[in-house]
Amino acid sequence: MTTAQQLGEDALISRLLTRVPCAHPEMLVGPGDDCAVVEHSRTLWQLLKTDAIVENIHFSSGENMTRVGWKAIARVISDFAAMGGYAQWFLITIAIPTNQSVLELENLYDGMSQCLKKYGGTLSGGETTSLPDGGKMVISIAATGIVEKRRLIKRSTARLGDCICVTGRLGGSLVGRHLDIVPRVNEARWLSNQNFATAMMDLSDGLAKDLPRLAQSSHLGFQIDSTKIPRHGSCNIEQAIGDGEDYELLFTVSPRKITALLREWPIHFPDTSLSCIGKMVDSADSMILHGGWDHFS
Amino acid sequence: MTTAQQLGEDALISRLLTRVPCAHPEMLVGPGDDCAVVEHSRTLWQLLKTDAIVENIHFSSGENMTRVGWKAIARVISDFAAMGGYAQWFLITIAIPTNQSVLELENLYDGMSQCLKKYGGTLSGGETTSLPDGGKMVISIAATGIVEKRRLIKRSTARLGDCICVTGRLGGSLVGRHLDIVPRVNEARWLSNQNFATAMMDLSDGLAKDLPRLAQSSHLGFQIDSTKIPRHGSCNIEQAIGDGEDYELLFTVSPRKITALLREWPIHFPDTSLSCIGKMVDSADSMILHGGWDHFS
Numbered sequence: 001m002t003t004a005q006q007l008g009e010d011a012l013i014s015r016l017l018t019r020v021p022c023a024h025p026e027m028l029v030g031p032g033d034d035c036a037v038v039e040h041s042r043t044l045w046q047l048l049k050t051d052a053i054v055e056n057i058h059f060s061s062g063e064n065m066t067r068v069g070w071k072a073i074a075r076v077i078s079d080f081a082a083m084g085g086y087a088q089w090f091l092i093t094i095a096i097p098t099n100q101s102v103l104e105l106e107n108l109y110d111g112m113s114q115c116l117k118k119y120g121g122t123l124s125g126g127e128t129t130s131l132p133d134g135g136k137m138v139i140s141i142a143a144t145g146i147v148e149k150r151r152l153i154k155r156s157t158a159r160l161g162d163c164i165c166v167t168g169r170l171g172g173s174l175v176g177r178h179l180d181i182v183p184r185v186n187e188a189r190w191l192s193n194q195n196f197a198t199a200m201m202d203l204s205d206g207l208a209k210d211l212p213r214l215a216q217s218s219h220l221g222f223q224i225d226s227t228k229i230p231r232h233g234s235c236n237i238e239q240a241i242g243d244g245e246d247y248e249l250l251f252t253v254s255p256r257k258i259t260a261l262l263r264e265w266p267i268h269f270p271d272t273s274l275s276c277i278g279k280m281v282d283s284a285d286s287m288i289l290h291g292g293w294d295h296f297s
Numbered sequence: 298m299t300t301a302q303q304l305g306e307d308a309l310i311s312r313l314l315t316r317v318p319c320a321h322p323e324m325l326v327g328p329g330d331d332c333a334v335v336e337h338s339r340t341l342w343q344l345l346k347t348d349a350i351v352e353n354i355h356f357s358s359g360e361n362m363t364r365v366g367w368k369a370i371a372r373v374i375s376d377f378a379a380m381g382g383y384a385q386w387f388l389i390t391i392a393i394p395t396n397q398s399v400l401e402l403e404n405l406y407d408g409m410s411q412c413l414k415k416y417g418g419t420l421s422g423g424e425t426t427s428l429p430d431g432g433k434m435v436i437s438i439a440a441t442g443i444v445e446k447r448r449l450i451k452r453s454t455a456r457l458g459d460c461i462c463v464t465g466r467l468g469g470s471l472v473g474r475h476l477d478i479v480p481r482v483n484e485a486r487w488l489s490n491q492n493f494a495t496a497m498m499d500l501s502d503g504l505a506k507d508l509p510r511l512a513q514s515s516h517l518g519f520q521i522d523s524t525k526i527p528r529h530g531s532c533n534i535e536q537a538i539g540d541g542e543d544y545e546l547l548f549t550v551s552p553r554k555i556t557a558l559l560r561e562w563p564i565h566f567p568d569t570s571l572s573c574i575g576k577m578v579d580s581a582d583s584m585i586l587h588g589g590w591d592h593f594s
Contacts, residue, residue: 004402005395009425012399019406021413022420027386036421038386041338048421050388050439056429089324089335091347093437095392098302102309105301109316116318123319124333124345127437128306132353136429140390142347142439 029154033217034079034201035145037152045152047085047145051076055136059179065104067179068139069111075204076143077119078183078247082202083154084192085147086185087119092126093140100137108139119185151192153251158199158218162252162280165261167272170207171235173245181247187269188249196261200251206244212286214250221286224278252280326451330514331376331498332442334449342449344382344442348373352433356476362401364476365436366408372501373440374416375480375544379499380451381489382444383482384416389423390437397434405436416482448489450548455496455515459549459577462558464569467504468532470542478544484566485546493558497548503541509583511547518583521575549577 004012013031022030028045029037040046051072055061059068073090080087092112096105116123121143131138167184184202191197199218203210207229215222231240253261258276265274301309310328319327325342326334337343348369352358356365370387377384389409393402413420418440428435464481481499488494496515500507504526512519528537550558555573562571 002399003395004393004397004399004425004427007399012402013423013425015399016402016406017420019403020410020420021418024419024421027419027421031420031422033422036386036388038421046441048386048388048441050390050422050424050437052390052392052424052426052437054392054426054428054432057427089333089345091333091345091439093347093349093439095349095351095435095437096301098300100301102299102301102304102312105309105313106316109313113317121318122321122324123314123317123328124321124324124335125328125330125347126310127347127349128301128310129349129351129435130301130354131351131435132433134431135351135433138392138426138428138435138437140347140349140392140424140435140437140439142388142390142437144343144345144441 033155034082040146043149045147045149047080047083047147049076049079049145050140050142052138052140054138065107066111069108070115071179071181072139072141073112073115073121074181074183076141077115077121077185078181078202080145081183081185081188082200082249083147084151084188085145086189087121087143087145089124089144090116090121091142092123095129095131095138097131097135119183153192153197153200155199155201155214156217158214158220158252158280159254160220160280160282161255162198163255163258163276164222164252164278164280165274165276166230166248166250167274168246168248169230169232169273170203170246170248171240171243172232173243178245183247184249184272187272190268191251196253196257197251198254200249203246203248203250204244206242206246207250208241210250215280215286218280219283220280221283222278223281223285223287228275228277230273230275330452331379337443340446342444342446344377344380344444346373346376346442347437347439349435349437351435362404363408366405367412368476368478369436369438370409370412370418371478371480371544373438374412374418374482375478375499377442378480378482378485379497379546380444381448381485382442383486384418384440384442386421386441387413387418388439389420392426392428392435394428394432416480450489450494450497452496452498452511453514455511455517455549455577456551457517457577457579458552459495460552460555460573461519461549461575461577462571462573463500463527463545463547464571465543465545466527466529466570467500467543467545468537468540469529470540475542480544481546481569484569487565488548493550493554494548495551497546500543500545500547501541503539503543504547505538507547512577512583515577516580517577518580519575520578520582520584525572525574527570527572
């Protein structure tokens, strides 16, 4: 018997997707991207996203549940932002053991609420189900978002020679920062409105995994200047590219526009740093990050 | 410490909902109904639904996973049908133990696929996450649907004197029928198009629980003729009203239209029975079903 672990997540998903109808003339982007993108109206796309976090996998038992609630919502909002859009309706499903503390659930919902109020989004439904004895909490968030058609930014549309940029500073999620996600909603909306970004995604698994994904889906490679990667606090370069859960924006910009971007950015976002770390090259010239720094030089 | 079990599901949900933004001028129906109903366009509402099933709670370990997959999708399609609409986009989240058999997952997706192909619906995204050791599978389905504004049917709009109708035959889910759900999509769409139903919902928890819900949200009561409740196979009346998971339509019809409905129904749906089981009365005259038959006579 082949198990899910033996097959690996990406191969498992590919195999399952072959079995289900997942193409439609009104669906621009389907399974496999940050969000699905489907027809909404003449001028708008609807974004669809589901995301789950599990006790003892994504957060520890005994963790501050207000921060867990914030994280659960913020991850989804970050995905919508990365496509140039914003969140609209949320469905929250929780599977809980029967002896689940109600106070902890109230704290969880308070954290969700704080994030919804800050970035926008309305709870429109949900489901609560019990788990068999000994089960660990599963929080599954589904949401819809909206993006104007002229503002949609995919990860697959970077162009040869584009500059590679990241917001903020990378690394350090493993020492607790992962619960304090600041989705870059305003930054992403501004980038999409000013037409600066040719491709964009959020850094959820770390630069070492996410940049190759952006490059591959754009059929390009990348060259990075290691000294330019912005590191958080005392993180070393391995932590900055490998820790993951940064939820910063990774995007590409035409070299003709990069000067204007670097001039305007600090005027609009004085508290969010912006770094140019390299450029998109032909895929044959790519330097693949395998998680170790040796592969760069 | 108060636990979820002590508080009970309905009270828990009410308590959590007070903490989160869940009202919006573009949301006609929010948390607490079968589906949320939100603005889509001048002529259409969008329906939003999430539903979860858990191993060893909603299906047994070792169950035929193709049937489980069918059920997971069919439950959601039945909810959309009950509001007069149809399904559109699906997001599938599965939380699985690392030693989960891939073959079982393929069977699960085959069952989902069969249901999507039969009733319409496209997979647009999903999420796969692992569970801590010993965890039981959680399948969480989120979906969007569509209903024309003139065809939307809520559960809260039954009128005094309306006839109470159910499709099909009730009971027997506990002996295995619960995996073979036949969502009444065509029947519901026809009822909404012909403007027959004044209020509607699907029978997921059984007539004894669901009819009081419809009545209460319509601020009315009900009177039922026990001999007219259609029973499945050899079910007794307790099973017919209490087993639940029938996924038949429960709806109300103006007495002025009931004769026309009974005349036209068998022409369009010769294979689906239709029964009139009682009428909507003032809530002071209601006979509440407590799950036992004594309360009827």
